[in-house]
Amino acid sequence: MAETWGHPYDSPRAFGESKNVWVITASNPGMMTGPGTNTYVVGRQDLAVIDPGPDLVDHVEAITSFGAHKIRWILVTHTHPDHAPGARRLADLTGAELLGFEARDGFVPDETIGDSFSLELPEGVLRAIYTPGHASNHLCYLFEPDGVLFSGDHVMDGSTVVIAPPDGDMKDYLASLAFLRDSTLHLASIAPGHGNKIESPRDKLDEYITHRARREAAILESLHHRSRALIEEIVSDVYVDVPDFLHPIAKYSVWAHLRKLRGDHAVEFNQSSQVEGDLRSPGPTNEELGGTWYLSS
Numbered sequence: 001m002a003e004t005w006g007h008p009y010d011s012p013r014a015f016g017e018s019k020n021v022w023v024i025t026a027s028n029p030g031m032m033t034g035p036g037t038n039t040y041v042v043g044r045q046d047l048a049v050i051d052p053g054p055d056l057v058d059h060v061e062a063i064t065s066f067g068a069h070k071i072r073w074i075l076v077t078h079t080h081p082d083h084a085p086g087a088r089r090l091a092d093l094t095g096a097e098l099l100g101f102e103a104r105d106g107f108v109p110d111e112t113i114g115d116s117f118s119l120e121l122p123e124g125v126l127r128a129i130y131t132p133g134h135a136s137n138h139l140c141y142l143f144e145p146d147g148v149l150f151s152g153d154h155v156m157d158g159s160t161v162v163i164a165p166p167d168g169d170m171k172d173y174l175a176s177l178a179f180l181r182d183s184t185l186h187l188a189s190i191a192p193g194h195g196n197k198i199e200s201p202r203d204k205l206d207e208y209i210t211h212r213a214r215r216e217a218a219i220l221e222s223l224h225h226r227s228r229a230l231i232e233e234i235v236s237d238v239y240v241d242v243p244d245f246l247h248p249i250a251k252y253s254v255w256a257h258l259r260k261l262r263g264d265h266a267v268e269f270n271q272s273s274q275v276e277g278d279l280r281s282p283g284p285t286n287e288e289l290g291g292t293w294y295l296s297s
């Protein structure tokens with residue numbers, strides 16, 4: 001059986017010491033998905049499944065057989081193709097109720113949920129926390145009282161979250177990170193959508209915020225030296241610590257930073273334009289991605 005980081009794909013395993021959380025990793029490893037998408041099963045009597053992942057028959061059947069007729073709810077953190085498409089097949093196999101922020105990207109919830117929605121299980125409560133930024137429809141789920149935060153793609157282990165405009169928004173993303181870090185919520189661990197358990201949630205959130213602040217400062221520094229710059233030029237200045245093959249993806253995060261900085265009146269763009277384009281159609285698909293940026297005077 002194929003393995004990811006020492007764990008067989010589609011094979012349920014306990015999440016750390018938790019008695020209430022299991023993880024099943026889908027066999028979709030890649031540049032954007034790390035070792036694969038983590039599907040979490042929460043509870044012991046009535047079960048909730050978070051992020052069934054892509055629509056992979058073996059994966060969905062592994063979730064179904066592990067759930068043994070006890071799966072009652074299916075929640076998605078957001079509707080990206082590596083997180084939500086398996087939900088329909090899993091619902092058809094189990095009769096479970098689909099819960100998510102909105103109908104989008106082929107995902108259609110039975111119930112639309114948002115910030116502060118809570119789902120009561122015998123072992124605790126799953127609470128939705130609206131965390132836009134990586135995607136505008138992103139929810140994290142906090143399992144209380146255990147303090148396990150199911151972070152989807154808001155926080156990952158081992159790879160950097162990409163913020164791809166226009167749906168991705170850096171200002172929202174930073175605000176969502178800061179909200180969690182500064183909240184009084186009991187956060188004991190993070191269960192990321194990709195990678196392994198994160199033990200010190202607030203340290204990790206702080207590290208993410210610091211990392212983005214450094215990138216933003218480096219982008220401003222690049223613009224200071226170049227006067228006017230294309231996004232790829234900024235990437236080559238700022239992402240010296242990242243292998244070249246990741247630079248086409250880094251363009252999107254730089255673009256997201258620039259849009260935030262424009263909102264802060266720190267930078268300007270040489271033309272106003274309608275924005276479109278996303279990670280599924282990479283390249284300079286519009287004037288913002290292909291045009292030049294400069295510091296506001």
Ligand SMILES: [Zn+2]
Pocket residue numbers: 078080134135153
């Ligand atoms: Zn995503």
